[in-house]
Amino acid sequence: MTLIQGILLGVFIVATIIGYFLINNVPSLLHTPLMSGMNALSGITILGALTATAIAFKSINPVLSAIVGGLAIVLAMINVVGGFVVTDRMLCMIVKKGGRKQ
Amino acid sequence: MTTPLFSSYIYYSLCSILSIGILFGIYLMSKVNKSVLGNRLSATCMLLGIILTLIYNQIFPVWVLYIAIAIGAILGAILGIRVKMIQMPQTVALLNGLGGGASAIVGGFALLGIGAITAPFSLTTSALALAVGTLTLFGSLVAAGKLHKILPQKSIIFKGQQALTIVSLVLIATTIVIAALGIIPTSLMWLILVTNILASASFGTLFSIRVGGADMPITISLLNSLSGVAGAIAGLAISDLLLVAVGGIVGASGLLLTQVMCKAINRKLFDILLGKTSCKMSQTKFASTKNSKSQNITASHSECAASKAEETDLQFENAKSNNAPTDLLTKNTNSKKIESSSKSESTSAKTESPSVKTESTMAMNENTLAITENIANKSESTSTKTEKEKTENPLDILKKAKSVIIVPGYGMAIAQAQHQVKRLADKLIENGTIVKYAIHPVAGRMPGHMNVLLCEANVEYEDLYEMKDINNEFATADVAIVVGANDVLNPAAREAVGTPIYGMPVLSVDCCKNIFIFNYDTKPGYAGVDNPLYTRKEGTYLYLGNASETLEKLIGAL
Numbered sequence: 001m002t003l004i005q006g007i008l009l010g011v012f013i014v015a016t017i018i019g020y021f022l023i024n025n026v027p028s029l030l031h032t033p034l035m036s037g038m039n040a041l042s043g044i045t046i047l048g049a050l051t052a053t054a055i056a057f058k059s060i061n062p063v064l065s066a067i068v069g070g071l072a073i074v075l076a077m078i079n080v081v082g083g084f085v086v087t088d089r090m091l092c093m094i095v096k097k098g099g100r101k102q
Numbered sequence: 103m104t105t106p107l108f109s110s111y112i113y114y115s116l117c118s119i120l121s122i123g124i125l126f127g128i129y130l131m132s133k134v135n136k137s138v139l140g141n142r143l144s145a146t147c148m149l150l151g152i153i154l155t156l157i158y159n160q161i162f163p164v165w166v167l168y169i170a171i172a173i174g175a176i177l178g179a180i181l182g183i184r185v186k187m188i189q190m191p192q193t194v195a196l197l198n199g200l201g202g203g204a205s206a207i208v209g210g211f212a213l214l215g216i217g218a219i220t221a222p223f224s225l226t227t228s229a230l231a232l233a234v235g236t237l238t239l240f241g242s243l244v245a246a247g248k249l250h251k252i253l254p255q256k257s258i259i260f261k262g263q264q265a266l267t268i269v270s271l272v273l274i275a276t277t278i279v280i281a282a283l284g285i286i287p288t289s290l291m292w293l294i295l296v297t298n299i300l301a302s303a304s305f306g307t308l309f310s311i312r313v314g315g316a317d318m319p320i321t322i323s324l325l326n327s328l329s330g331v332a333g334a335i336a337g338l339a340i341s342d343l344l345l346v347a348v349g350g351i352v353g354a355s356g357l358l359l360t361q362v363m364c365k366a367i368n369r370k371l372f373d374i375l376l377g378k379t380s381c382k383m384s385q386t387k388f389a390s391t392k393n394s395k396s397q398n399i400t401a402s403h404s405e406c407a408a409s410k411a412e413e414t415d416l417q418f419e420n421a422k423s424n425n426a427p428t429d430l431l432t433k434n435t436n437s438k439k440i441e442s443s444s445k446s447e448s449t450s451a452k453t454e455s456p457s458v459k460t461e462s463t464m465a466m467n468e469n470t471l472a473i474t475e476n477i478a479n480k481s482e483s484t485s486t487k488t489e490k491e492k493t494e495n496p497l498d499i500l501k502k503a504k505s506v507i508i509v510p511g512y513g514m515a516i517a518q519a520q521h522q523v524k525r526l527a528d529k530l531i532e533n534g535t536i537v538k539y540a541i542h543p544v545a546g547r548m549p550g551h552m553n554v555l556l557c558e559a560n561v562e563y564e565d566l567y568e569m570k571d572i573n574n575e576f577a578t579a580d581v582a583i584v585v586g587a588n589d590v591l592n593p594a595a596r597e598a599v600g601t602p603i604y605g606m607p608v609l610s611v612d613c614c615k616n617i618f619i620f621n622y623d624t625k626p627g628y629a630g631v632d633n634p635l636y637t638r639k640e641g642t643y644l645y646l647g648n649a650s651e652t653l654e655k656l657i658g659a660l
Contacts, residue, residue: 005223008338008346015334015350018125023355026132029563031359031550036194037131037141038356039326041124043201044148044348045333047155048208048340052217053170054161059216068207070170076204077174078181079197084145085182086193091131091138093187094557 033090040083046076113158114343120154121347123147128355134563151344187558188515191551195246195322198329202238205332206299209235212339213281213295215288226282228339232295233274233302234332240306242325245318248310258311267308273301319544319551320363324371327356363543496643497659499616503580505536507572509609510552511545513586513621513649520559522653523585527561529660539565540572540582540609542590573610582614586621586649592633603631616641620649 026034053069124147130140152171156162185193209231212218218228247253277298280286286294313321334349336342364371500506508527514520527537539561545552553566576582584591591611595603611617612635623646624636635642645652 002221002223004341005338008341008343011343012334012338012346012350015121015347016354019128019351019354020358022125022129022351023132023358026359026362027134029550029553029557029566030132030134030137031363032190032194032554033137033141033550034128034131035323035326035356035359035550036190036197037144038128038330038352038359039194039198039201041128041144041148041348042198042326042329042333042352042356043204044151044345044352045201045205045208045336046148047151048217048333048336048342048345049204050152050155050161050167051159051340051342052208052211054159054164054167056211056216057164057166065216066166069211070166070173072204072207072211073167073170074174074177075200075207077171078178079201079204080148081175081178082182082193082197083178084141084148085179086185086190086197087141088138088145089182090187090190090554091141094134094137094554094563 029094033087033094036083036090037087040080040087043076043079043083046073046080049073049076113154116154117151117343117347120147120151120344121351124348125351128351151348155342155344187555188518189250190554191319191322191546192246192249195242195249195325198322198326199239199242199246202235202242202325202329202332204235205329205336206232206235206239206302208336209233209332209339210295210299212336213298214291217340222282222284224339224341225284226278227335229278229281229294229298231332231336231339232298233278234328234335236299236302237306237309238325238328238332240303241310241321242306242329244307244310245313245322245325248313249318253311257313263308263312267305270301270305270308273297274305277301319546320360320371323356323360323363327353327360330354330356496616496618497656500530500581500618500656500660501533503530503535503616505538505575505579506530506581506583507576507579507614508537508539509545509582509584509587509591509611510539510541510556511585511587511590512551513588515546515551515555515586517586517622517649517651519585519620519648519650519653520555520561522650522657523556524559524561526583526653526657526660529657537565538567538572538575540569540576541566542569542587542609544606545587545590569607569609573607576610577613579614581616581618582611584611584617584619584621585653588621588626588633589631591635592631594631594634598631611635612638614641616643618643618645620645620652622647622649 023034049069049072053065053073056065056069124144127140127142127144127147130136130143133140156167161167181193181197208217209228212224212228213232218224244253277294281291281294281298310321310325330349330352332349334346334353337345337347337349361371506527508523510520510523514523530537539552539556541552546555553563556566557563587609589595589603589606589608591609592603593608593612595606595608598604617635617638619635619642621644624633624644626632636644645656
């Protein structure tokens, strides 16, 4: 394990701990949008898909890697865009109605 | 790789800033008023992250990427804009699965040495990412299929399922270990890759397919958390800081959200992971409890009414019984039996009363009567026939009611009846009635599903009460209006041992004097357990059919 991998592992652990305490006391009204928002964020794997596909495209079988990697990017991108749009729609609706009285 | 345009220090600093931005975004999203901003902040950070990655890795000239990005973005946008609110659960499940699939592909690339070095650390993490990603993909697809009714919604259990699950798990573990040891030449890595994918796919499918009933929202939340974990592990494999940080955050907060939900329905996450989600024993045990149930239920229903008659002291205990329902139930069963059967005749009065009920309701009332008679025949003290109580017209009950609690469920979502619910509530409020909404933590197919729908219909957020805050009020409320909910108020959850809903805290609707039920039919709910409330002898008014139509009629009559 190199230094960078050690750092990464550390980041993973810290991020996990922070994430765990981040959303304490969420009102149940926000459960759905929060879940769908985090769902969109889990599409962050798009970054990995981009890097890996680019490397594969340049080095090995371009057609195959373009297809497989392209698929990964498409999937991740649907996840990201669809997720954020859906979350935004839900939140706009909720906040408009729920926040009006406050 | 060629030298980056800017130093890795700058890159890592930027990554940290973006990670903090996303963290802050999630934090804002857990606050009602700031949530829209939070979501947009997260989205912006993600976009910047993509640009940063393209620049830092110097891959922006690779045109293939842009085609894929464009296709994905367009498909995602179309899906996001066109999907209806009611389809949200399956949409979240589907999107989640796609993210998992993408992580799996990244893991697969890394396993073949693309984008990662072939060292034990990368190999382990990439095999792990492949496994977690694949099982998330298949688990989510099955969940989405179930929610979209492509697949049967009941929990599916077949012989040898347990064995197959264990075999899959062992295979996954084996492939990861073999990959980690690096004893396999790169040319044979394909074998590991394929085995890993097949085993994970089978595990994911087996995991999801047995889920039924109230565990579905939790499963979705858990899969959601898993897709974050898959991303983080993929990030470890290809040494991508942002991926690790965000994946970790999503994975952990997803897990916390899952736990919040588990707590709400009194289940242990560990049990669900171990596969106690299913009604494994229901087929055998439920059959036996069913017989005894039909008698017990006669007693349990009148329990609340009876204890109320005995004045305030007992009301206290009644309130307590919501917390520990099983104890009190078993104690009271015998003592209340006689009282209950004496009331059993009153249903016949109800059928005779001039009513505005629909035809189907009338037909149903005859059914109810038939069933009630059955129960009455079974119980020993049928001879104590009292004079038929004159039951009030349901409309009058509603008009006179001082406090009404509305209990929405998934059926309201299907019938799109939230607007009618709101109008009914408005009508009642005009009459000076206090209207509250009781939201069970797992009402619907997704946590917070009901809140979203009711908000869509302009219901004030302040009127929505969580189960623990409102459960004691059912005993004092005049009317409970159930709209398309079943499992979450099924008193059988307290006594039907071995059924999927057993032990789940339910809304104490059965403690209410008058219950109006707007359900499509009297079939068991998602969990497949009969609801004894339908055959309750008094104070239950069934309005069967599409809830938005039946509600419309009632509003018209009011």
